[in-house]
Amino acid sequence: MENIMTVFQPVSAASDRVMAALIAGLEVEFGRGAGEGLAQHFLAAEDADFRWEVRIGERWLGAYEGSEEDFWLDSTICGRLDAKWFAATMIVDGDGNAHGVLGCREFRSRKAAWEAMAKAH
Numbered sequence: 827m828e829n830i831m832t833v834f835q836p837v838s839a840a841s842d843r844v845m846a847a848l849i850a851g852l853e854v855e856f857g858r859g860a861g862e863g864l865a866q867h868f869l870a871a872e873d874a875d876f877r878w879e880v881r882i883g884e885r886w887l888g889a890y891e892g893s894e895e896d897f898w899l900d901s902t903i904c905g906r907l908d909a910k911w912f913a914a915t916m917i918v919d920g921d922g923n924a925h926g927v928l929g930c931r932e933f934r935s936r937k938a939a940w941e942a943m944a945k946a947h
Contacts, residue, residue, distance in 0.1 A: 845865065845907075845908050845909070848861075848865050848868070849861035849862055849865045852864045852865055869907075869908065873927055873930075874916060874917075874924040874925060874926050874927050875924055876907055877903065877905060877907060877912065877914050877916070877924070877927060877930065878903065878916060878918070878923075878924035880905040880906060880907050881903040881904065881905040882904060882905050882906070882936075883903065883904050883905075883940060883943055884901050884902070884903045884943075885901065885902050885903075885943060885944065885946070886899055886900070886901050887899070887900035887901060887902055887915070887946065887947065888900055898917060898918070898919060898920075898925070899917070899918050899919070899920070900915060900916070900917065900918075900928070901915070901916045901917075901918045902914070902915050902916070902943045902946035903916060903943060904936075904939040904940050904942065904943040905939070906936070906939075910932045910933075911932065911933040911934065911935060911936055911938065911939040912930055912931065912932050912933065912939055913930070913931055913933065913939045913940075913942035913943045913946065914927050914928075914929065914930035914931075915927070915928040915929045915930075915946060916928065
């Protein structure tokens with residue numbers, strides 16, 4: 827009988843390794859020194875999705891005021907992306923898909939990001 831061990835990790839636990847792999851892959855494709863800048867452009871283009879996927883905590887704030895439909899919600903989250911802790915306010919649909927970042931601040935520690943998330947309104 828063969829034993830198979832599987833380890834599950836949230837995306838936030840692996841985000842630093844994912845960034846390193848993304849940069850390395852881009853440098854192979856586009857040359858040394860290009861990876862970091864291209865990775866930052868890639869992150870900026872998909873900011874809401876990346877932040878939503880690496881969140882370690884979330885708190886629903888209520889309906890999004892700018893929406894004419896009832897299923898858009900405000901959520902505040904915290905997480906770690908590209909070796910930086912953050913707290914962000916997001917627009918999320920009723921199915922739990924992120925659609926935008928209303929605001930985001932970076933912090934030096936998980937505790938500071940968590941506290942900012944908890945105090946958001």
